[in-house]
Amino acid sequence: xxxxxxxxxxxxxxxxxxxxxxxxxxxxxxxxxxxxxxxxxxxxxxxxxxxxxxxxxxxxxxxxxxxxxxxxxxxxxxxxxxxxxxxxxxxxxxxxxxxxxxxxxxxxxxxxxxxxxxxxxxxxxxxxxxxxxxxxxxxxxxxxxxxxxxx
Amino acid sequence: xxxxxxxxxxxxxxxxxxxxxxxxxxxxxxxxxxxxxxxxxxxxxxxxxxxxxxxxxxxxxxxxxxxxxxxxxxxxxxxxxxxxxxxxxxxxxxxxxxxxxxxxxxxxxxxxxxxxxxxxxxxxxxxxxxxxxxxxxxxxxxxxxxxxxxxxxxxxxxxxxxxxxxxxxxxxxxxxxxxxxxxxxxxxxxxxxxxxxxxxxxxxxxxxxxxxxxxxxxxxxxxxxxxxxxxxxxxxxxxxxxxxxxxxxxxxxxxxxxxxxxxxxxxxxxxxxxxxxxxxxxxxxxxxxxxxxxxxxxxxxxxxxxxxxxxxxxxxxxxxxxxxxxxxxxxxxxxxxxxxxxxxxxxxxxxxxxxxxxxxxxxxxxxxxxxxxxxxxxxxxxxxxxxxxxxxxxxxxxxxxxxxxxxxxxxxxxxxxxxxxxxxxxxxxxxxxxxxxxxxxxxxxxxxxxxxxxxxxxxxxxxxxxxxxxxxxxxxxxxxxxxxxxxxxxxxxxxxxxxxxxxxxxxxxxxxxxxxxxxxxxxxxxxxxxxxxxxxxxxxxxxxxxxxxxxxxxxxxxxxxxxxxxxxxxxxxxxxxxxxxxxxxxxxxxxxxxxxxxxxxxxxxxxxxxxxxxxxxxxxxxxxxxxxxxxxxxxxxxxxxxxxxxxxxxxxxxxxxxxxxxxxxxxxxxxxxxxxxxxxxxxxxxxxxxxxxxxxxxxxxxxxxxxxxxxxxxxxxxxxxxxxxxxxx
Ligand code: FES
Ligand code: FES
Numbered sequence: 001x002x003x004x005x006x007x008x009x010x011x012x013x014x015x016x017x018x019x020x021x022x023x024x025x026x027x028x029x030x031x032x033x034x035x036x037x038x039x040x041x042x043x044x045x046x047x048x049x050x051x052x053x054x055x056x057x058x059x060x061x062x063x064x065x066x067x068x069x070x071x072x073x074x075x076x077x078x079x080x081x082x083x084x085x086x087x088x089x090x091x092x093x094x095x096x097x098x099x100x101x102x103x104x105x106x107x108x109x110x111x112x113x114x115x116x117x118x119x120x121x122x123x124x125x126x127x128x129x130x131x132x133x134x135x136x137x138x139x140x141x142x143x144x145x146x147x148x149x150x151x
Numbered sequence: 152x153x154x155x156x157x158x159x160x161x162x163x164x165x166x167x168x169x170x171x172x173x174x175x176x177x178x179x180x181x182x183x184x185x186x187x188x189x190x191x192x193x194x195x196x197x198x199x200x201x202x203x204x205x206x207x208x209x210x211x212x213x214x215x216x217x218x219x220x221x222x223x224x225x226x227x228x229x230x231x232x233x234x235x236x237x238x239x240x241x242x243x244x245x246x247x248x249x250x251x252x253x254x255x256x257x258x259x260x261x262x263x264x265x266x267x268x269x270x271x272x273x274x275x276x277x278x279x280x281x282x283x284x285x286x287x288x289x290x291x292x293x294x295x296x297x298x299x300x301x302x303x304x305x306x307x308x309x310x311x312x313x314x315x316x317x318x319x320x321x322x323x324x325x326x327x328x329x330x331x332x333x334x335x336x337x338x339x340x341x342x343x344x345x346x347x348x349x350x351x352x353x354x355x356x357x358x359x360x361x362x363x364x365x366x367x368x369x370x371x372x373x374x375x376x377x378x379x380x381x382x383x384x385x386x387x388x389x390x391x392x393x394x395x396x397x398x399x400x401x402x403x404x405x406x407x408x409x410x411x412x413x414x415x416x417x418x419x420x421x422x423x424x425x426x427x428x429x430x431x432x433x434x435x436x437x438x439x440x441x442x443x444x445x446x447x448x449x450x451x452x453x454x455x456x457x458x459x460x461x462x463x464x465x466x467x468x469x470x471x472x473x474x475x476x477x478x479x480x481x482x483x484x485x486x487x488x489x490x491x492x493x494x495x496x497x498x499x500x501x502x503x504x505x506x507x508x509x510x511x512x513x514x515x516x517x518x519x520x521x522x523x524x525x526x527x528x529x530x531x532x533x534x535x536x537x538x539x540x541x542x543x544x545x546x547x548x549x550x551x552x553x554x555x556x557x558x559x560x561x562x563x564x565x566x567x568x569x570x571x572x573x574x575x576x577x578x579x580x581x582x583x584x585x586x587x588x589x590x591x592x593x594x595x596x597x598x599x600x601x602x603x604x605x606x607x608x609x610x611x612x613x614x615x616x617x618x619x620x621x622x623x624x625x626x627x628x629x630x631x632x633x634x635x636x637x638x639x640x641x642x643x644x645x646x647x648x649x650x651x652x653x654x655x656x657x658x659x660x661x662x663x664x665x666x667x668x669x670x671x672x673x674x675x676x677x678x679x680x681x682x683x684x685x686x687x688x689x690x691x692x693x694x695x696x697x698x699x700x701x702x703x704x705x706x707x708x709x710x711x712x713x714x715x716x717x718x719x720x721x722x723x724x725x726x727x728x729x730x731x732x733x734x735x736x737x738x739x740x741x742x743x744x745x746x747x748x749x750x751x752x753x754x755x756x757x758x759x760x761x762x763x764x765x766x767x768x769x770x771x772x773x774x775x776x777x778x779x780x781x782x783x784x785x786x787x788x789x790x791x792x793x794x795x796x797x798x799x800x801x802x803x804x805x806x807x808x809x810x811x812x813x814x815x816x817x818x819x820x821x822x823x824x825x826x827x828x829x830x831x832x833x834x835x836x837x838x839x840x841x842x843x844x845x846x847x848x849x850x851x852x853x854x855x856x857x858x859x860x861x862x863x864x865x866x867x868x869x870x871x872x873x874x875x876x877x878x879x880x
Contacts, residue, residue, distance in 0.1 A: 016404060019425055020425070023423065023424070023425035026371075027379075027423040027424065027425060028423075030373065031364070032364070032367070032370075032371035033363070033364020033365070033366075034364070035368075035370075035498075035499075035547075036370070036500070036577075037498050037499075037500075037580065037817075038580045038816055038817045039579065039580060039816075040580075040816050040817070040818060042816065042817035042818050043498070043817055043822075045498060073364065074363065074364035075363070075364045075365075077363075078363075081359065081362060081363045085362075086362045086363065089358070089361075089362045090358055090359060090362055093354055093355050093358055093783065093784075093787065094358075094362075095221075095355075095358055095361040095362065096221030096222065096223070096787060096791055097220055097221030097497075097498065097499070097545070097546060097547050097548045097549075098221065098357075098358075098360075098361030098366050098545075098547070099368060099497075099498040099499045099547030099548060100498045101361050101362060102364045105362060123825060123826075124825060124826035125826070127824075127825050128824050128825075128826075129824070129825075130498065130817060130822045130824065131498070131794070132495075132496060132497060132498045132548050132550070132794075132795065132822065133221045133498075133548055133791050133794075133795075134790060134791035134792065134793065134794025134795055134798075135787070135790075135791060135794075136790075136794060136823075136824075136825040136828040137790040137828060137830070137831050138787065138790070139825060140825060140828070
């Protein structure tokens with residue numbers, strides 16, 4: 001049994017403590033926006049926020065959560081797709097297949113939480129998500145555009 | 152509570168309502184729905200024709216037979232139909248007809264295969280016609296309503312106007328009448344000069360849901376009573392399943408079944424995928440090695456090397472007497488290149504949902520080829536194809552991998568062992584790395600003969616290595632020859648299949664041949680296919696020849712492009728745009744190539760620091776695909792293809808030891824990240840009169856341009872791929 005606070009709601013799930021947060025979100029809570037890509041913290045498809053910080057949920061056992069942390073998934077990033085990163089993504093048509101994008105967007109939102117003026121160097125260092133469709137050029141443009149937007 | 156709304160129409164609830172979180176209604180048949188919200192029933196009116204349905208609310212639903220996997224084909228094809236239909240673009244949505252419907256309707260939507268950059272170019276004529284026919288019927292219906300000649304009516308933005316009187320009717324008001332009219336034939340299509348929507352950089356139809364997490368992929372579906380399966384196939388080539396001990400895991404949490412899938416694989420079926428995967432990892436399994444189980448990439452090098460100079464080889468291209476040219480050469484240049492196995496590694500791993508009963512089998516899956524997925528379903532289900540159906544879903548990347556229906560057949564074989572229970576099969580990333588259809592392994596021996604004035608007298612390219620066709624579709628070989636091996640290096644007129652893959656340079660003499668050396672590794676079509684390494688072989692070697700001849704690489708190439716003004720034009724354009732020839736101290740490299748019917752070129756600008764660290768600064772790319780349906784999507788495809796190609800060039804290699812891949816996940820199979828991404832500037836140069844591809848052609852030009860730029864920076868040729876940690880200085 002684990003208790004978690006996800007997108008502002010407290011929920012209790014009946015799973016083994018070792019179950020990664022990713023699979024609790026996807027399979028117990030039906031929050032399927034967060035994706036599986038590797039399971040070993042390499043690709044970032046599973047990125048969500050824990051207290052505003054981007055983490056890779058595929059290697060984050062639910063047992064490590066106290067229940068007080070605020071977990072935010074792509075579904076909870078904004079009510080209506082109006083988070084600055086989402087706005088920028090729509091404006092520039094960033095996604096291709098889109099599969100990596102929830103993780104990419106959460107990683108970028110996490111970066112901008114910490115560094116609202118993120119530079120290209122910050123982006124290079126901190127955005128390490130894999131996108132096999134190769135949306136990186138627009139992701140970079142999108143980050144700079146998101147910096148200029150308000151929620 | 153989770154409930155199924157209407158499985159037969161492919162729509163059902165996703166997620167579970169138990170926690171009050173995320174209830175969405177999936178309309179799998181409406182991937183381009185813009186509102187991202189609930190499905191609105193719109194089937195109250197009959198379709199106008201196979202391509203177009205119009206609702207009373209004027210919503211235009213355009214049917215898309217090809218698969219969307221990120222490349223934007225969905226939007227591009229909708230633009231083509233809408234162009235002729237004269238509908239309001241803001242009211243357009245899309246849906247996929249199913250392969251079963253196609254079969255039942257005598258293939259009214261044609262071919263479903265989405266590969267070879269053919270999504271638009273080989274269906275542009277009949278989809279535009281579909282739009283034109285529907286418009287004609289709508290206009291006729293309005294004219295009938297008014298009792299006026301159709302010739303006095305025009306259509307624009309989903310409104311039909313009777314020009315003399317100014318009376319109007321909306322499409323939605325006459326759609327039902329139109330559907331009842333006889334289908335007209337020989338409707339003329341617009342001249343390209345009249346296009347209003349084709350050629351415009353319109354936004355994609357499918358972006359909104361991709362930024363909110365609402366976009367549903369097959370792996371996100373949940374059906375009442377559905378179980379989840381994790382699978383493991385023999386890790387070694389040629390291996391089979393010998394035994395497994397189900398009792399060791401059957402009491403683990405959630406585990407429902409442990410099943411043999413076929414001769415080669417075992418699966419654990421559980422309540423959740425995580426439970427299935429956890430149990431599978433704990434399952435004692437014994438494998439029986441077979442043919443190929445001792446395969447070693449390192450040892451196979453010797454076979455490839457032997458092929459480079461072997462006496463016998465399949466001839467791909469021969470002009471003039473190349474041996475005589477070499478005999479009188481003042482200088483002979485020689486170089487050996489290689490290209491390793493690579494995995495597609497789509498971000499969305501292979502997956503499919505199957506529901507089998509004694510008289511029906513249904514599958515939901517991402518696939519690049521709905522019809523082959525349906526055939527694989529019927530075969531695995533052991534049911535007549537008419538009793539099977541495949542509901543295609545948006546792909547989380549395809550790149551050629553999802554044209555093969557192996558994972559679909561597996562899902563059906565599992566579901567068949569639990570009739571009436573829907574089963575979702577999802578591969579782990581490890582499974583994906585180990586059970587690929589890998590980009591074929593080849594080497595090349597390139598030789599050039601120069602005269603004393605630096606003129607090229609003859610060129611020889613011997614390719615040694617794997618044939619994709621021999622590996623997975625031997626029936627497509629022509630007298631044993633795999634012409635696809637020679638992509639971009641062929642003469643015109645060899646074979647209609649490869650007429651869009653010819654060599655555009657003119658050389659006094661040339662010989663290109665192929666010593667087929669097939670390792671026991673399943674090959675596959677990997678974005679760009681053989682154009683990728685052939686462009687490296689040809690275009691890096693052209694650079695070597697130019698250098699050996701003491702000539703400028705641009706001038707040297709152009710001198711051999713007199714017969715191909717289109718390829719010369721894109722090459723000149725990237726050179727001009729990137730500042731080729733300027734003395735600003737920057738290191739640049741060029742490449743041009745023709746493949747998938749499009750003319751492409753790139754100029755890369757790089758630097759290599761004193762420690763040998765490479766920085767790719769900028770690549771200017773140009774493509775002439777004949778017609779550019781959506782320039783902003785072409786730009787996205789160019790930049791994206793560069794990532795795929797450069798990632799392979801820099802990092803990607805699958806190697807085998809004892810028949811097993813040595814790379815099992817992204818920690819050892821490295822994929823490029825944003826930090827390595829150069830700035831990409833795309834010149835879209837449609838010259839008209841032909842239809843070339845977009846998704847693949849440009850992938851081939853980035854790596855040679857970068858490799859040639861590395862030489863410009865360092866004086867060192869990199870011929871061994873991937874570049875990885877080779878010393879660049
Ligand atoms: S799935 Fe978590 S990082 Fe890849
Ligand atoms: S958009 Fe397809 S993997 Fe990133």
